[in-house]
Amino acid sequence: MSAKTSGHGIAHDRSVAVVGAGTMGQGIAQVALLAGHPVRLHDTAPGRAAEAVAAVAGRLDRLVEKGRKTPVERDAAVARLHAAESLDELADAALVVEAIVERLDVKQGLFAALEKVVGDDTVLATNTSSLSVTAIAGRLRLPGRFVGLHFFNPAPLLPLVEVVSGFATDPAVATRAYETALGWGKTPVRCADTPGFIVNRVARPFYAEALRIFEQGAADPATIDAALRECGGFRMGPFELTDLIGQDVNEAVTRSVWESFHQDPKFTPSLAQRRLVESGRLGRKAGHGWFPYADGAERPEPHTAPAAEAPARILVRGDLGPAEPLVELFGRAGIEVRRLPGDGLVELPGGGRLYLADGWTSSECTGEEVLHFDLALDYAAAERIVLSAGRRVAEGTVAEAVGLFQALGKRVSVIDDVPGMIVARTVAMLADLAADAVDRGVATAEDVDTAMRLGVNYPLGPLEWAGRIGHARVRDLLKNLDERHPGGRYAPSLALARRGYDEEAGEQAAEETG
Numbered sequence: 001m002s003a004k005t006s007g008h009g010i011a012h013d014r015s016v017a018v019v020g021a022g023t024m025g026q027g028i029a030q031v032a033l034l035a036g037h038p039v040r041l042h043d044t045a046p047g048r049a050a051e052a053v054a055a056v057a058g059r060l061d062r063l064v065e066k067g068r069k070t071p072v073e074r075d076a077a078v079a080r081l082h083a084a085e086s087l088d089e090l091a092d093a094a095l096v097v098e099a100i101v102e103r104l105d106v107k108q109g110l111f112a113a114l115e116k117v118v119g120d121d122t123v124l125a126t127n128t129s130s131l132s133v134t135a136i137a138g139r140l141r142l143p144g145r146f147v148g149l150h151f152f153n154p155a156p157l158l159p160l161v162e163v164v165s166g167f168a169t170d171p172a173v174a175t176r177a178y179e180t181a182l183g184w185g186k187t188p189v190r191c192a193d194t195p196g197f198i199v200n201r202v203a204r205p206f207y208a209e210a211l212r213i214f215e216q217g218a219a220d221p222a223t224i225d226a227a228l229r230e231c232g233g234f235r236m237g238p239f240e241l242t243d244l245i246g247q248d249v250n251e252a253v254t255r256s257v258w259e260s261f262h263q264d265p266k267f268t269p270s271l272a273q274r275r276l277v278e279s280g281r282l283g284r285k286a287g288h289g290w291f292p293y294a295d296g297a298e299r300p301e302p303h304t305a306p307a308a309e310a311p312a313r314i315l316v317r318g319d320l321g322p323a324e325p326l327v328e329l330f331g332r333a334g335i336e337v338r339r340l341p342g343d344g345l346v347e348l349p350g351g352g353r354l355y356l357a358d359g360w361t362s363s364e365c366t367g368e369e370v371l372h373f374d375l376a377l378d379y380a381a382a383e384r385i386v387l388s389a390g391r392r393v394a395e396g397t398v399a400e401a402v403g404l405f406q407a408l409g410k411r412v413s414v415i416d417d418v419p420g421m422i423v424a425r426t427v428a429m430l431a432d433l434a435a436d437a438v439d440r441g442v443a444t445a446e447d448v449d450t451a452m453r454l455g456v457n458y459p460l461g462p463l464e465w466a467g468r469i470g471h472a473r474v475r476d477l478l479k480n481l482d483e484r485h486p487g488g489r490y491a492p493s494l495a496l497a498r499r500g501y502d503e504e505a506g507e508q509a510a511e512e513t514g
Contacts, residue, residue, distance in 0.1 A: 008176065008179055009176060009179035009180035009181075009182065009183040010037075010094045010095050010123070010176065010180045010183075011094070012035060012036035012037055012183070013036070013037075013038075014037065014038075014093075014094035014095075015037065015038045015039070015040060015090075015092050015093045015094060016029075016032040016037040016038070016039050016040075016093060016094065016095045016096075016097070017039070017040045017041075017042065017084065017090040017093035017095070017096040017097070018032070018039065018040070018041050018042070018096075018097050018098075018099060019042045019043070019087075019090075019096060019097070019098045019099065019100060019110060019114075020042075020043060020098060020099035020100035020127075021041050021042070021043035021045075021048045021049050021051070021052035022043075022052075022099065023153065023154075024099040024127060024151065024153055024155060025041065025043070025052065025099035025100075025127075026041075026052050026055055026056050026059075027151065027153065027154050027155030027156050028097055028099060028127065028151055028155050029041050029052070029056055029081070030056050030059060030060075030155070030156050031151075031155055031156055031184050031185075031186070032097075032184065033056065033077050033080060033081055034069075034077060034156075035183060035184040035185065036080075037080065038080045038081075038082075039080060039081050039082070040082050040083070040084040040089060040090055040093065041053055041056075041081070041082070041083055041084065042083075042084040042085075042086075042087065042089070042090060049083035049084060049085065050083040052083070053081055053082065053083045056081060057078050057081070059156075060074045060077055060078060061074065087113055087114060087117050088117055090114070090117060090118060091117050091118060091119075092119075093118055093122055094121075094122060094123065095122065095123045095125060095177075095180065096114055096118060096122060096123070096124050096125065097125045097126075097127060097149055098110060098111070098124075098125065098126045098127060098128075099127040102128060102129070102130055102131060104131050104132075104135055104136065107126060107128065107131065107136045108135075108136060108138070108139050111124055111126075111136065111137070111139075111140060111146070112139060112140070115140055115141055115142070120142060120145070121145075122145065123145055123147065123173055123176060123177060123180075124137075124140070124145055124146045124147075125146070125147050125148065125149040125177060126146075126147075126148055126149070127148075127149060127150060127151055128148060128150065129150055129197075129200060129253075130196075130200070130252075130253060130256050132166070132193055132195075133146070133147070133148040133164045133165070133166035133169070133193040134166035134167040134168065134193045136166075137166050137168060137169070143166070143168035143169070144168055144169060144170035144173060145170065145173050146166060146168070146169060146173075147163065147164065147165060147166070147169050147173055147174055147177045148162065148163065148164025148165075148166070148193065148197070149161060149162075149163060149164075149177055149181065150162035150163075150164060150197060151186075152199075152455055158454070158455070159185075159186055159187040159454050160186070160187055160188075160189065160199070160450075160451060160454040160455040161181040161186045161187070161188045161189070162188075162189055162191055162197045162198055162199065162451065162455075163177050163178045163181060163188045163189065163190050163191070164191055164192070164193055164197055165190070165191070165192055165193060166193045167193060169193075174190065178190060187450065187454055189443060189447035189448075189450055189451045190443060190444075190447060191442055191443040191447065191451075192441055192442050192443070194437075194440075194442050195256070195257045195260030195261055196253070196256075196257045196260075197442075198437065198442065198443050198447065198448055198451040198452070198455070199451050199452065199455035199456055200253055200257060201257060201433065201437060201442070202430060202433045202434050202437060202448060202451075202452060202462065203430075203452065203455075203456050204254060204257060204266075204267050204433065205266075205426055205429030205430050205432075205433060206228075206234075206238055206426060206430065206456070207238045207241075207242060207250060207254065207270075207273075208254070208267070208268070208269075208270065208429075209422075209425050209426045209429055210224045210225075210228070210237070210238040210239065210422070210426070211238070211270035211272055211273055212270070213415075213418060213422060213425070214239075214272060215270065215271070215272050216416075216418055217416060218388075218415050218416040218417075218418035219303070219413070219415040219416065219418075219422065220300065220302075220303065221237075221239035221290045221291070221300070222239075222291075222299070222300040222301060222302040222303075223302040223303045223413050223415065224237060224238070224239065224422055225237020225238065225239050225240050225302070226302035226384055226413065227302075227374065227384060227386045227413060227415075227422040227423060228422060228423060228426065230382060230383040230384035230411070231374055231375075231376045231377070231382050231383075231384045231385060231386055231422075231423050232375070232376070232377055232422075232423040232426070232427070232459075233376075233377030233378065233381075233382075233459035233460075234457075234458065234459060235457045235459075236457075239289075239290040239291070240290070240291065242273070242283065242289070242290070243283035243284050243289035243290055243291060243293075244283060244284055245283065246282050246283050246285055247273060247276050247277050247281065247282045247283050247289050248277050248282050250273070251269060251270075251273050251274060251277050254267065254269045254270075254273075255269050264488075265487050265488040265489040266429075266432075266433065266488070266489055268489065276289065276290070302384075302413060303413050303414070303415075304384075304411050304412065304413060305402045305406075305411075305412045305413065305414050307403075307406060308399040308400070308402040308403035308406060309399070309400075309403045310333070310335060310403040310404055310406065310407035311335065311348055311349045311350075311400050311403065311404055312335065312336060312349070313335065313336035313337070313338065313349060314330060314335060314336070314337055314338070314346055314347065314348060314349070314404065315337075315338045315339075315340060315346070315347040316337055316338070316339050316340075316342075316345075316346055316347075317339075317340050317341065317342025317343060317344070317345050317346075317347060318340075318341060318342035318343050318344040318345065319344055320344050320345075320346070320356060321344055321356060321469075321470065321473060322356065322375060322468065322469045322470070322473070323356045323373070323375075323376075323379060325378075325379045325380060326346075326379050326408075327339075329379060329380060329408050330404070330407075330408070333407040333408050334407070335404070335407060344356070346404075348397065348400045348401060348404070349400070350369075350394075350396060350397050350400050351368075351369060351397070352369040352370070352371060352393065352397035352398075352400060352401060353365075353368055353369065353370050353371070354370075354371050354372070354373055354387075354401055354404075355370065355371075355372050355373075356372070356373060356375065356424070357372045357373065357374050357375055357388075357420055357421040357423075357424035357425070357477070358372070358420075358424075358473075358476070358477055358480060359419050359420050359425075359476070359477040359478065359479070359480025359481045359483075359484070360372075360419060360480055361388075361390060361417045361418070361419050361484070362388060362389050362390030362393060362417045363390035363391065363392065363417050365390070369392070369393045369394060369397045370389075370390065370393070371387055371388065371389045371393060371397070371398065371401050372387070372388045372389075372421060373385060373386065373387050373388075373401075373405070373421075374386035374387075374388075374421040374422055374423045374424055375421070375423045375424035375427060375469070376423065377423075377459050377460070382410060383410065383411060384410060384411045384412070384413060385405040385408075385410045385411075385412050385413075386412075386413045386414075386415060386421060386422055386423070387401055387402065387405075387412060387413070387414045387415070388414070388415050388416065388417050388418060388421055389401075389414065389417060390417045391417070398414060402414065419480065419481050419484045419485075420477060420480075420481050424477060425477070425481065427462070427465055427466075427469070427474075428466075428474045428477045428478050428481075429478070429490070430452075430458075430462040430465075431462045431463060431465060431466035431469075431471075431474050431496065432474070432478060432492055432493050432495075432496045433462075433493075434448050434449070434452070434461070434462035434463050434466075435463065435466070435471075435493060435495040435496040435499060436493040436494075436495045436496070438463070438495065439493075439494070439495035439498075440495075445463050448461065448462070448463060449461020449462065449463050449464050466496075466499070470500075470503065471496060471499035471500040471502075471503045472500035472501075472503050472504050473500075474492075474496065474500070475492045475496050475497050475499075475500035476500070478490050478491070478492040478496070479491075479492060
């Protein structure tokens with residue numbers, strides 16, 4: 001059955017070829033191999049393919065040692081794996097996946113050569129993470145059989161595969177690639193050919209907002225990382241994560257997406273990160289990035305407020321929205337809680353008022369001592385709570401707020417008076433880009449959330465998170481941020497705004513019928 005008309009994955013007895021014998025190429029080859037395919041590895045560097053075959057065989061040995069594969073399975077897989085010294089040896093491949101250098105001209109040259117070798121029913125795929133799938137296929141005789149298969153590193157371990165349809169990709173070919181990845185035990189998501197695809201497009205604010213907060217002098221990298229880990233529920237903070245990725249790599253992806261979107265302010269790169277790259281502090285691989293990694297180097301600790309006395313009682317005015325679970329937690333901690341109608345705030349005995357981060361600053365609230373507290377993924381499970389206070393808020397009021405959250409067993413960080421704080425601002429921007437991507441037809445809402453959970457280990461998909469917070473609340477937070485930082489970066493997308501208005505209309509209709 002031809003690649004053009006098949007609606008099924010590639011049969012496991014058909015050969016898969018991988019061009020590019022580096023880390024990613026070896027990983028993709030291992031995935032296809034363990035799915036049962038005969039696999040051929042090719043690389044232009046003499047002897048590199050044979051070295052890669054030996055490396056993959058070595059990894060299979062380790063799987064046997066760990067009890068994940070039997071010796072018989074290992075031997076059968078190794079027997080199906082071969083090094084190909086020339087492209088001619090890939091002639092019978094049903095699928096060729098390219099994992100070579102990220103240069104458009106080099107990839108175009110490779111696929112032009114492959115078209116002269118393989119059959120017309122062979123699916124051609126690129127593992128590019130930054131180039132246009134449409135552009136790579138632009139010079140092909142049969143661009144309809146070309147598709148993006150973006151694996152995440154390490155390919156044998158990470159489940160996500162972005163199946164990217166270029167402008168000319170035949171839908172049946174995209175389906176076949178999708179079903180093939182599914183048959184390999186992966187979790188594929190479909191997306192259109194757009195800069196950054198899903199993950200690298202939607203994830204930009206996770207890094208960008210942390211860098212912007214740092215540049216504004218509101219908090220140091222260790223504290224920002226701790227807030228997003230221990231309050232936001234992310235597996236790693238953005239500063240430690242970019243040190244792991246490589247500052248040069250992360251900055252290049254951000255710059256590529258920004259330029260591809262014609263310098264849209266939502267994707268503007270960070271000057272602080274650019275200076276870090278220019279200084280050679282590229283992260284772990286260089287021994288120093290945002291944090292030092294030399295032997296014996298001390299890792300900076302996040303700011304944590306000293307112990308403070310908890311108030312005996314508080315007044316909660318109105319519903320706290322996403323922070324409503326705090327009311328029960330305060331009561332369990334032995335704090336007397338009174339409730340009155342109001343706008344959603346916690347009033348301290350000394351007169352201080354605590355609001356969930358909403359895009360305002362405390363300094364704007366004249367005549368009142370106002371503090372903000374950050375959004376948390378789960379207030380009961382959160383290990384840290386972040387507070388911000390304007391300069392006119394008395395030290396005693398800050399201490400009272402710190403003591404309130406410490407009574408819940410939380411560590412507390414106090415940062416400068418910055419609108420949107422850390423977690424709330426980051427989640428709002430992630431949700432905005434996710435909603436915009438869905439409404440522009442990049443991917444479905446389900447695939448966007450799946451991609452962000454599996455591709456970058458987010459605790460929730462951005463759209464699911466926005467639904468929990470309330471789309472209208474997210475929209476309004478961004479509106480407030482946009483007023484304080486005009487220029488378009490924080491202006492809520494029409495996609496997010498619509499969701500907010502629809503949500504409000506639904507609530508109003510429910511009230512009228514209830």
